[in-house]
Amino acid sequence: MMTPDEFSLVQANRAKLYRLFGRLFRAPLSQDDIEALAAARIGSLKSEDAAFDHGMHVMERYLEKRHTGTRAFLGRDFTAAFLGMRDEAGRYALPYESAFVDATQHYMGTARGKVYNIYKKQALKLAEGIDLPEDHLAFMCEFMATLADRAVEARAASDMTALRENLLLSQAFLKHHILNWYPEFSALAARLVDERFYRGLLEAAGAFFALDAKVLRDLVKDEKAKDRSFDLARWELANAVPVDKEGVYPQLNRHRCLRVKGMTCDRCTAVCPEAVDPVANRKHEPQNACTACGACVAVCPEKALSL
Structure with a gap:
C-alpha cells in the first residue's frame, strides 16, 4: 500500500494531467497559453507508455518552432476539427460523448443527462454562461481531476468509506x-486535423486515459475498494430509489403490452416526468423513483399499466 505522501503525489500528477488535457480540448489556445505550454516542457513528462511519451514530445517539438502565425494555425485547426467545421463522410470529431454513443451525433444526447446527474451528486455544475454540454471531454477531465483532489482529502481525513x-x-x-468513446473520436479527429500538435494531443491523451485505468485498478485494489458494491447506473439517474427501498412502480400486464409483444410503443416513457420505463427489469436497469402521477396509465393504448 502507498504511503500518504506517495498517494498524494500520484493523485496530484493525475489531476495535473487531466486538467492539462481538459484545457487543450476545451477551446483554441491563446498566445499566453502557447507560451506557458512551451515553457512547461511537457515532453519531459515520461511514463511507461511509448504512445504517451511520443504524443507529449510531438506537442513540445511543435511549440519549440512556434512563430507569429502559430496561434492562428492552431485556432483554425481546432475550430475546423473540434467545433464541427470539417467532417469525414458526414461524421464530425466533436469531443463529447453523445456524439459517439448515440446512433446520430446528437448534441445534448442521453450521455449528457447521465453525466449531468453524476456531477450534481458530487455537488458540481458548469459555470454560468458555458454553452458546451456536460459530456464534453474537457469537463469530464476536470471532473476526474476534482475526484483526484477529493481522494487526497478523504484519505487525509481517514474517511475510508x-x-x-x-x-x-x-x-x-x-x-x-x-x-x-474516446478511441473512436480520436481516430476520426486524427484524420481531420492538419497540425501535428493536435495529433500529438490525441495520442498522448488516449495513452494517458488507458494508463490511468491501470492506476485506478491498482488504487482500488490497494484501498480494498473492490470489496464495496458500486452501481454507476444509480449515479446516472436523477432521482434513483434508495438501495434499501423497493419503490412504487406501475404494474405491467405483459400479455397486453405492445413492447413485450415485439411492437413499437413509447407512450409511457415519453410522458413520464421521471423517464421511468415500466417494461425495464429494474434489477438490471435501475430507474428513477416513480411519482405515481398516473400519466403512463392514462396514455397506454392497451391498458397494460395500473397503479
Missing part, C-alpha cells in the same frame, strides 16, 4: 464515460 467510493466512481466514470 468516502475514499473507496471516490476511487470506484473514478474508475467507473473513466471506463463508461471516457474510454467507451
Whole structure:
C-alpha cells in the first residue's frame, strides 16, 4: 500500500494531467497559453507508455518552432476539427460523448443527462454562461481531476468509506464515460486535423486515459475498494430509489403490452416526468423513483399499466 505522501503525489500528477488535457480540448489556445505550454516542457513528462511519451514530445517539438502565425494555425485547426467545421463522410470529431454513443451525433444526447446527474451528486455544475454540454471531454477531465483532489482529502481525513467510493466512481466514470468513446473520436479527429500538435494531443491523451485505468485498478485494489458494491447506473439517474427501498412502480400486464409483444410503443416513457420505463427489469436497469402521477396509465393504448 502507498504511503500518504506517495498517494498524494500520484493523485496530484493525475489531476495535473487531466486538467492539462481538459484545457487543450476545451477551446483554441491563446498566445499566453502557447507560451506557458512551451515553457512547461511537457515532453519531459515520461511514463511507461511509448504512445504517451511520443504524443507529449510531438506537442513540445511543435511549440519549440512556434512563430507569429502559430496561434492562428492552431485556432483554425481546432475550430475546423473540434467545433464541427470539417467532417469525414458526414461524421464530425466533436469531443463529447453523445456524439459517439448515440446512433446520430446528437448534441445534448442521453450521455449528457447521465453525466449531468453524476456531477450534481458530487455537488458540481458548469459555470454560468458555458454553452458546451456536460459530456464534453474537457469537463469530464476536470471532473476526474476534482475526484483526484477529493481522494487526497478523504484519505487525509481517514474517511475510508468516502475514499473507496471516490476511487470506484473514478474508475467507473473513466471506463463508461471516457474510454467507451474516446478511441473512436480520436481516430476520426486524427484524420481531420492538419497540425501535428493536435495529433500529438490525441495520442498522448488516449495513452494517458488507458494508463490511468491501470492506476485506478491498482488504487482500488490497494484501498480494498473492490470489496464495496458500486452501481454507476444509480449515479446516472436523477432521482434513483434508495438501495434499501423497493419503490412504487406501475404494474405491467405483459400479455397486453405492445413492447413485450415485439411492437413499437413509447407512450409511457415519453410522458413520464421521471423517464421511468415500466417494461425495464429494474434489477438490471435501475430507474428513477416513480411519482405515481398516473400519466403512463392514462396514455397506454392497451391498458397494460395500473397503479
